[in-house]
Amino acid sequence: MSTNPKIHKHNVTGKNLILSILLNTLITIAQVIGGIISGSLALISDALHNFSDVLSLIFSLVAHKLSRRKASISHTFGYKRAELIAAFINASTLIVVAFILIYHAIIKLAHPEPIESNLVIWLALLGIAVNGFSVLLLRKDAAHNLNMKSAYLHLFTDMMASVAVLTGGLLMKFYQIYWVDSVMTLLIAVYLIIVGTDLFIKSTKMLMLFTPDNIDIKDIVREVHQIKGVGKLHHIHVWHLNEEELHLEAHLDCAADIKMSEFNDLLHEIEEVLYEKFNINHVNIQPEFQKVDPKDFIVQD
Incomplete structure (x- = not known):
């Protein structure tokens, strides 16, 4: 397997996660007491939701630490998929x-009760400040790492x-509209489902080793087949090992019975094309010459 030396990795650290965990633990305790x-x-x-944030941030921190462990004989990819x-x-x-x-909001919507709005308003403001600061801490890392993005989304939502709780608190304080508390809860829940589903689908696709949405196998074949010395690229697999590493493995039927040194030069050309055109930075190609086997692009191994 070849690794392109030009790959540039964003250095994600766990310090901001630790600070976010501490801040969200404090706000969770305050909101539980205030809510009661x-x-x-x-x-x-x-x-x-804040408590789920704390758990998710802890899990993200553990996964982040694991992903930095080096590969070994028993863990040849390390813990990069953690x-x-x-x-x-x-x-x-x-x-x-x-x-x-949603379940609890529907129950309370049927039986609205008076609520101490002042406490709701002040704790909502505290929640906005704490989570807003945590969002700023993780914003840069979230753009480069799916795990950090999941933590970022927890905090952003x-x-x-x-904000929704604050809006509801103000409406209750000045207009005594107590059912808005349940409505705001429903809106929060719907938003959680939307962002959660998107992240769930993306992470599932990567865990299942699906071909990335931005990659077209036929485009890869078309580009590689333009290289002199290439017969046919087949048995192709393209997948994400993690956010930073995009892998390709395939069989290459060479156009001529070339020496291994010549194949090395051919492989280098293919690696350059795959990196420049598709950002594929790990390439593993099995050379062949007139081998009798299926030559389809995708073959069920």
Whole structure:
């Protein structure tokens, strides 16, 4: 397997995650106490979401640490896929939490009760400040890493949830519209389902080793077949090992019975094309010459 030396990796550190965990633990405790005292379901739902944030951030931190471990004889890829598993689990928890919130919101919508709006407003403002700061901490890392993106989305949706809680608190304070607490909870839940489902689908595709959505196998074949000395590229597999590493393995039927040194030159040309055109940075190609086997692009091995 060849690795393109030009690959540039964004250096993701775990320090911002640790700080976010501490901040979200504090806001969760405050919101639970405040929700019980005020009687606000939206505040308790925000606290529940915050608690799921804490768990997801801890899991993301563990996965991040594992992904940095070096490969070994018993773990030839190391733990590079740990962050994909974390993203998958975090997405799943977002969806589960959303349905729990919907259930409780519907029950309370049928039986609205007076709520201490002042406490709701102040704790919502605290939630916006804490989660907004955490979002800024992880924003850059989220653009380069699916695991960090899952943690970022947890925090961003919780910041939006706090905005919704604040809106509801203001309406309750000035207009005594107490049913808005349940409505805001439902809106928070719907938003969680939307962002959670998108992340769930992306992480599932990577874990299942599906061909990335931006990659067309036929385009790869078309480009590689333009290289002199290439007969036919077949038995092709393209997948993400993690966010940074895009792999391709295939069989190459050479146009002539060339020496291994000549194949090395041919392989280098193929690697350059695959990296420049498709950003594929790990290439593993099995050379062949007039071998009798299926020559389809995709073959069930």
